[in-house]
Each structure stands twice: as C-alpha cells, then as structure tokens.
Amino acid sequence: MAEADARARVLVLGAGVAGLAAALALRPMPVTLITPGPVRAGGSTAWAQGGIAAALDLPDSPHQHAADTEAAGAGLCDSEVVAAVTAAAPDAIRWLATLGVCFDRTPDGTPARALEGGHGRARVLHAGGDRSGAAIRDALLAAAAASPSIAFAPGCVPTALLLDHTGVAGVRVRRRRGGEDLHGRAVVLASGGYAGLFAGTTNPLGNWGGGLALAARAGAELRDLEMVQFHPTAMALDADPLPLASEAIRGAGARLVDESGALVMAAEPGGDLAPRDRVAAAVFRRRTAGDTVFLDTPGALGARFADHFPSVAAQARAHGLDPATQAIPVRPAAHYTMGGVRADASGRTTLPGLWACGEVAATGLHGANRLASNSMLEGVVMARWLAEDIAGIAAPARPGRAAPAAADAETGMAMSLAPGEVRRIMDGGVGVLRDRAGLTHAIRRLSDLRQSAGAPAEVALMVAVAALQRAESRGAHQRADAPHMASAPGKAHALTRADALDTAAVLAGTDTPEAA
Numbered sequence: 455m456a457e458a459d460a461r462a463r464v465l466v467l468g469a470g471v472a473g474l475a476a477a478l479a480l481r482p483m484p485v486t487l488i489t490p491g492p493v494r495a496g497g498s499t500a501w502a503q504g505g506i507a508a509a510l511d512l513p514d515s516p517h518q519h520a521a522d523t524e525a526a527g528a529g530l531c532d533s534e535v536v537a538a539v540t541a542a543a544p545d546a547i548r549w550l551a552t553l554g555v556c557f558d559r560t561p562d563g564t565p566a567r568a569l570e571g572g573h574g575r576a577r578v579l580h581a582g583g584d585r586s587g588a589a590i591r592d593a594l595l596a597a598a599a600a601s602p603s604i605a606f607a608p609g610c611v612p613t614a615l616l617l618d619h620t621g622v623a624g625v626r627v628r629r630r631r632g633g634e635d636l637h638g639r640a641v642v643l644a645s646g647g648y649a650g651l652f653a654g655t656t657n658p659l660g661n662w663g664g665g666l667a668l669a670a671r672a673g674a675e676l677r678d679l680e681m682v683q684f685h686p687t688a689m690a691l692d693a694d695p696l697p698l699a700s701e702a703i704r705g706a707g708a709r710l711v712d713e714s715g716a717l718v719m720a721a722e723p724g725g726d727l728a729p730r731d732r733v734a735a736a737v738f739r740r741r742t743a744g745d746t747v748f749l750d751t752p753g754a755l756g757a758r759f760a761d762h763f764p765s766v767a768a769q770a771r772a773h774g775l776d777p778a779t780q781a782i783p784v785r786p787a788a789h790y791t792m793g794g795v796r797a798d799a800s801g802r803t804t805l806p807g808l809w810a811c812g813e814v815a816a817t818g819l820h821g822a823n824r825l826a827s828n829s830m831l832e833g834v835v836m837a838r839w840l841a842e843d844i845a846g847i848a849a850p851a852r853p854g855r856a857a858p859a860a861a862d863a864e865t866g867m868a869m870s871l872a873p874g875e876v877r878r879i880m881d882g883g884v885g886v887l888r889d890r891a892g893l894t895h896a897i898r899r900l901s902d903l904r905q906s907a908g909a910p911a912e913v914a915l916m917v918a919v920a921a922l923q924r925a926e927s928r929g930a931h932q933r934a935d936a937p938h939m940a941s942a943p944g945k946a947h948a949l950t951r952a953d954a955l956d957t958a959a960v961l962a963g964t965d966t967p968e969a970a
Contacts, residue, residue, distance in 0.1 A: 461849050465625055465638040467612055467665055469493050471587070472812025472833035473644030474594035478553065479841035482603045486636065488627065490611045490660070493595065505557075505580035506550075506590075506834070507573065507827040508543035510565060514575045516540040523828060526572040526729045527821020528929035529944030530678065535799050535818045539828075539835050546834045547579060554593040557581050569705040570826035572729040578702070578827045585765050590830065607636075612664065614858035615641065615672040620850045621806030622672065626858045635858075639849035640807055642840065643669060644833075647791035647813035649682065651872050651914045653881040654787040656688050656698040659871035663913035665814045669795045670916065670951040672859035675804040677816035677946050680921035681792035683824050683930045684886050686710075686733035687749055688787035689770060696787045697769040699749055701730075701826050706762060708754035710737065711781065712745050731823045731930045734786040738886040741785055748781035786886050790829060792820040792930065793920065796948065801840030809844065811836045822929020822944065872910035876903060884918050889935040893922040894961055901958045916954040920947060923957075 463484040466473045477485045487493070509519040519540040524531045551557065558566040558580045569576040582589035598604045610627035616635055617623060624637035645665025649657040670676060687704070688696035704710070704726045710718040710733070718740060719725045722732055737747050751759050759777045760767040770777050794816040801809040801817075812833040819832050883896030900915040924947055926940040927933045 461637065461639055463638045464640045464642060464844060465636055466642045466644055467625065467668075468644035468646060468812070468814075469595070469606075470644065470646060470812065470833070471590055471594060471830050472814075472837055473642070474591065474598050475834045475837035476642050476644055476811055476840055477598050477604050478594065478601065479838045480603075480844065481601055483841075483845065484603050484605070486605045486607050486638070487598070488607045488610045488612065488625065488636070490664075491608065493606050493608050505568070505578045505586040505827050506543075506547065506830045507570075507578050507825065508547050508831065509540065509575070509577050510544050510547065510567075510579075514577050516543065518574055519543065519577060522572055522574050523819070523825045524821070526823045526825040526929075528731075528823055528939070529821070530681070530818075530929060530946065531821035532818025538799060539819055539832060542835045542838075543831055546831060546838070549838070550590065550593070550834060553597045555581055555590050556593075558583065568702050569727070570701045571704065571724075571727045571733065572825045576705075578705075580702075583762065583764060587830070610634075610636075612645075612668055615668050615805075615808065617672060617857060617859050622808040623850075625668075640809060640844050640847075642801070642844075643795060643803075643808065643810040643814045644812050644837075645814045647794065648913055648917065649788040649791055650695070651877060651880050651910065651917065652682075652788035652885070653694075653874070653877040654688065654785065654885075655695045655877075656685055656787050656789045657695055659695060662872040662910045663791075663814075664909065665810075666795055667909040667913050668859075669803065669805070669808065669810070669814075670913075672805055672808070673950070674808065675796045676916065676920075676949045676951075677793060677796040678822075678920070679791075679793035679917045679949060680924050680931045680947070681820075681822050681929060682788055682884075682917070683730055683790040683792060684734040684738075684786040685789035686730055686737045686786050687782075687784040688789070689773075689775075690746075690783040690785040691770075691773045691775070693773065696785070697766070697773075698787075698789070699766055699782050699784055700763065701727075703749060703751065703754075703763060703766065706754060709750050710784070711748050711750045712740065713748075715750075718747055729823055730789075730826070731932065734886055734930075735932055737784065738786050747784055749784050750781050751777040752779055752781060788880075790824050792816065792822065792824055793917070797836075799836075799839060800843035801836055802843065807850075809840050811840050816946075818946065822931060872914070873903070873907045876900065876907050876911050876914050879903075880914050880917070884914075884921055887932050887934045888921055889933060890922065890925075891935075893918055897922065897958050897961050901962050912951070915958055916949060916951065919954040919957045920949050923947060923949075
C-alpha cells in the first residue's frame with residue numbers, strides 16, 4: 455500500500471459488532487479491519503443470545519431506558535453518556551435495519567420485544583431469537599464485504615501500538631510469515647473484553663484483554679477494571695467456556711430453584727429479574743453453601759422451549775440435558791467487563807490517535823453493572839459517533855518512522871488464551887465475592903507469573919489491583935469484607951499499567967496483607 459494511502463486509512467482492531475459498525479460508519483474513508491484469526495472466528499458478538507435494548511415507542515421512552523441503565527449502574531454511570539446513548543437507540547435500530555439486520559416481529563408485524571433483568575419494560579429486540587449476535591454480526595459482515603472502502607486483514611495478531619511524536623500512528627502485527635508495521639491516520643480498538651481471564655466464563659477463551667494490554671503498554675489510562683459482570687445463569691456443565699442460559703429465559707417465566715424446588719430469589723426485590731449482580735451473588739452463595747441451583751425450564755416452557763431458545767436447547771442437548779423435561783443447573787460465570795480503556799463519548803482515549811469502542815472501552819455507560827442488552831447498543835451508537843469524530847480530524851502528515859510501544863514486552867501478546875493458572879487465580883481471588891486477603895494473594899501470584907505468562911497475567915494483575923483499591927461493594931464489584939456501598943457518590947477509578955505494577959511491587963515486599 456502506498457504511503458499516502460497508509461496515512462489516510464483507519465485501522466480497526468476487531469470484527470465484532472463494534473468493529474464492523476465502526477468500519478461501516480467510517481465509509482467512504484479507507485478502513486482495514488484487523489483480526490487475529492479468520493474474520494468470522496473469535497469474538498463474543500456471534501455468541502450473544504441477548505439482543506439490543508431500545509425504547510422505540512410509547513409507553514416506553516429513552517428517559518425510562520436511561521433510568522433503568524443508571525439504576526443498574528449503581529451510581530457509577532456517566533449520566534450524560536447514558537442519556538445520549540439511550541436517546542440514540544431508536545435511530546441505531548433503524549440504521550442496522552438499513553444494513554440488512556432483520557429484527558424479529560410479532561404476528562401483526564410490530565417489533566417483538568422481550569423483557570430482561572433490570573428493565574422496567576419489554577424493550578429488547580432480537581434477530582433470530584437467541585441467535586441475535588450471530589444474525590447481527592452476519593448482516594454487518596455482509597455489508598462490510600460489499601463496501602469497496604473496507605479491507606480485511608485476517609491472521610494478523612497485534613503485538614504493539616506504534617507511536618510517533620503525534621501519538622498512536624499504527625500497529626505492529628505478527629503474521630504467519632513474520633512481523634509487519636501497519637500505519638494509519640487512526641487506530642480503533644474494538645477488540646472485546648477480558649472475561650476470558652476467568653476459569654468460569656461464558657466468553658470465547660481468546661477474550662483475555664489483548665487490546666486493553668496494547669493500550670496499557672502504550673500508556674493509556676484505564677477505568678474501573680474491577681467491574682466484571684458475572685452472568686448468574688451459565689449452564690453448570692462440563693464445558694469450557696460455559697454455555698449461557700440467556701436472561702430472556704427468565705424473562706419468559708423460568709424461575710431459579712434449589713434441589714427441593716424452593717425459589718432462590720423469592721426474598722430479593724425484583725425476584726428472578728433483579729439486576730445481574732444481585733442474582734449472581736444469590737446463586738453464588740447458595741452454591742457455596744453446597745446447594746445446586748437450577749433454572750426451571752420445564753415448569754415455564756416445557757415442550758415449547760426449543761422453539762423459543764433453539765441455541766440454548768442445542769447446547770444443553772449436546773451435554774445430555776433436555777431443557778423441555780429437565781431443569782438446567784446453573785452457576786455464575788464471568789460474562790462482560792464494564793471496565794476497560796478510558797474513552798469519552800466520541801471514543802477518544804487518553805492517547806492521541808487511539809479510539810476505543812465496544813467492550814474494550816469504558817465510557818461510563820454501564821457504570822458498575824451493565825443493564826442487559828445495552829452492550830451491542832453501545833457498540834453501534836459509539837461506532838457512529840467515533841466515525842464522525844475521526845472524519846472531522848485532518849489526517850496527520852506523520853513524517854519519519856514510528857516506534858512500537860513497549861517493544862521489549864511483545865512476548866505473550868500473541869497468546870490465543872490466558873494460561874490455566876491465571877484463570878484459576880482469577881476465579882479464586884477475583885470472582886463473584888472478593889476480599890482483601892484473597893485479592894492480595896492473587897496479586898502476588900500474578901506478579902510471579904508475569905514473566906512466564908506474559909500479557910494475560912499482566913491484564914489479570916491490573917484487574918486484581920483495581921479490585922483491591924475499591925474498598926466497597928458497588929454493582930458487580932462485591933467485597934465480602936466491605937459489603938456496603940460507600941456513602942459518598944460513586945467515583946470512577948482511573949488506573950495505568952505503571953500504577954498497577956507499582957502497587958504489585960509494594961505488595962510483593964510485604965509479609966501480610968494487612969501490612970500493604
């Protein structure tokens with residue numbers, strides 16, 4: 455590619471809904487979509503059973519959608535971002551429809567809307583039932599493939615961001631035939647979250663935070679890394695990752711029960727459709743006490759289950775369980791990460807030339823606990839705003855050569871999944887319920903693993919340090935040794951890689967957690 459073309463193009467890392475939406479919104483600017491494997495492989499979009507939340511008409515409203523989002527976010531949402539995103543949701547749905555997304559409809563032709571946890575009204579739109587993520591991704595991918603301005607670069611594993619005197623100037627990638635430096639006017643991180651760092655996860659195992667690691671090593675500021683949402687109803691089966699039993703199943707009437715059939719959520723406000731943090735904590739406590747928790751699918755749907763949830767039914771049957779006649783055993787599992795690379799409403803990070811979109815970004819929309827089905831909405835809305843921002847900035851001349859950030863630390867960036875020891879440490883010390891002793895122990899062990907386990911251990915270390923520093927329970931971050939929210943308003947926690955490593959070094963030099 456000619457140097458002039460390279461200066462004009464935008465490099466997008468990731469081809470899930472956020473990356474594809476960004477590439478499509480950036481048209482006609484030239485875009486290169488970079489993926490570590492085949493374009494259709496990897497990422498969590500295609501796994502998503504939930505849909506997109508949007509208040510399309512009365513009696514619902516974007517204002518009510520915003521109120522539900524903030525209630526779930528437990529005082530950590532950015533109210534301006536929440537109001538803007540929920541207001542933009544109906545137009546985002548219309549834009550997706552123009553790109554070929556076919557949303558499910560009722561027999562009379564109106565949009566079909568489902569009720570999910572934390573929502574005051576049924577406002578979640580699906581495409582293809584519980585295969586919504588794959589249906590939306592496929593439509594966006596087809597539109598991108600038909601766009602002359604969008605090029606695909608599969609099989610490129612990013613190993614470092616390139617920096618020059620103006621900021622981020624490109625990305626170094628590793629291909630099968632060797633390394634290569636790709637330059638561009640802007641780099642967009644759309645690489646997903648880090649829930650794959652946990653031994654119990656519903657995510658593709660490659661989702662360990664590779665994009666976050668790139669940004670952190672280049673000096674970007676991170677935000678609220680401790681905020682990891684644990685989905686309360688992963689199927690407790692012999693599988694890795696764990697299959698997900700969509701929240702929409704509870705929206706359709708299924709209840710959480712114990713072995714005796716007693717309701718697990720009977721005493722909780724909101725019951726089975728309470729926000730995910732409360733449901734996950736209740737299920738976790740029951741399992742820790744030795745109980746098995748089930749999703750009573752026979753009682754709610756019976757023989758109709760496979761018609762409503764074909765993907766869940768197929769996954770369960772593959773493990774010898776028929777949800778039409780057998781209740782599904784469930785457990786909490788790391789599902790979505792609200793923390794990430796700090797980004798504003800235009801997707802700008804603290805590094806010039808670097809934007810972030812989707813789960814890798816922390817914009818303040820989700821706060822301390824993501825409201826169900828707000829994630830794909832964020833990816834689509836923010837992608838369009840990000841594209842407008844990049845289009846309004848003149849492409850830098852970029853004279854001379856750019857150098858990779860932290861080039862000496864590239865080892866481990868090409869890992870396809872986090873090492874098992876890292877994942878076990880995260881489950882044990884940084885899981886649903888946390889405390890100072892467990893977090894301190896996890897930080898020390900992860901510090902020891904940094905050299906051998908590379909970037910995944912480093913991302914895990916940053917998450918554990920963030921969890922230690924928030925000495926309160928708030929939303930998805932629940933401290934057994936500090937079970938209440940602070941009386942002061944919620945405050946976003948900023949962190950850099952250097953800060954996290956400094957904290958870990960201090961802890962490594964102490965004999966007891968109390969001395970840290």
